[in-house]
Amino acid sequence: MTQERRTSPLTAWQEMQHGNERFVSGVPSHPRQDVERREQLLGQQTPHAALFGCSDSRLAAEIIFDLGLGDLFVVRNAGQIISDSVIGSLEYAVSVLRVPLIVVLGHDECGAVAAAIDSQAPDAVPLPPHIHLLIEKIIPAVRRVQRGGAPGIRPDPTEVGREHLRDTVAELLEHSELISDAVAAGTLAIVGANYRLLEGTAVPDIVVGAV
Template identity: 65%
Template sequence: MTEQPPTPQKVWDEMLRGNARFVSGSPRHPRQDVERRHELANVQHPRATIFGCSDSRLAAEIIFDKGLGDLFVVRNAGQVVGESIVASLEYATTVLDVPLIVVLAHDSCGAVRAAIDSAAIDSAPLPPHIWKLIAPIVPAARKVLAATGGSVPADIDPELVGREHLRNTVAEIMESSELISDAVAEGRLGIVGANYRLAEGTAVPIVGVGVDIRASA
């Protein structure tokens, strides 16, 4: 009898339980031994895809208490959607049959800070490659600034910008990939946008597509 693939909800609940162990200081460090390494030498079946910021404090396997082969991880500064990112997410979804994408942001994000600072009229120009990377975050900064009635970048709450960018990122992934949006529509894939709190160690869900983020683990 063929084993049924896990549902997006089941995998997200597993991720929450792993994060809870990490937060409480009782991680299991599963599937990190020699046997697991040998088992994965010729095949992989990751449970979730992580699209996260490149920040050194955002090590997904540690945060969610996972092991070798459990997570398919794609990262860049500020978790900004681009062609290579979408292609990698599509590969995980269609070739590896991964049922869940977690877009993982975090507080005190340098890319978000750069986007906020660049919203000032008199801001110094950034190196071109850095500007190209963080430019998609700038609309979130400007929207938060307008919504809060501020007039200068100092008035902007970085956490609100990060959350707005997170929502925009999830929406852009859906809009950029018919393969991914179809998988969500068919119930084969869910997407969760979560914000990682550096001091607490908690991954807080902000937006869910095809997954009930209100459900407890």
């Protein structure tokens, strides 16, 4: 059972920003994590946003944004790589759960990004097949950063991660008519953000829609 959307894209993003500010400052409120909340969620969920992020153990979404049970619909894989299952999950969040916001969350020191960069070295050791398939979508970002840098210098992982984040948002819009139509209608926004491990901040890099 689901309910109608109760918040706007802007309000949903502001809630996440405020939660991240509490997390960064060391005064999280840990909302909606008690027995009463579990009881409220029986038979229904009305998350305020969906989050697609990297599986890195340091990117625990509800902790980073100081949210509780039922607040976020979370989809994660290594390197936040778009796939049919990811798109289907996010389309479910938009069309059935009626979330007004999708946050795509990348981060610094990403192992998938590092693997993609290392795979382009002349003496690179071949990766296991499934890992190779996973990082293939990061390689275009690696090559763009390589072309813009000094010859023979390892591409900056932060720049590659930023380029890959933008590619991920673009690919999501390109391959999901449902999601792109919702953005065009103003009922959905997408925020691509980079999480900084040391500071704990989620910094917006690309915004699509009204937030």
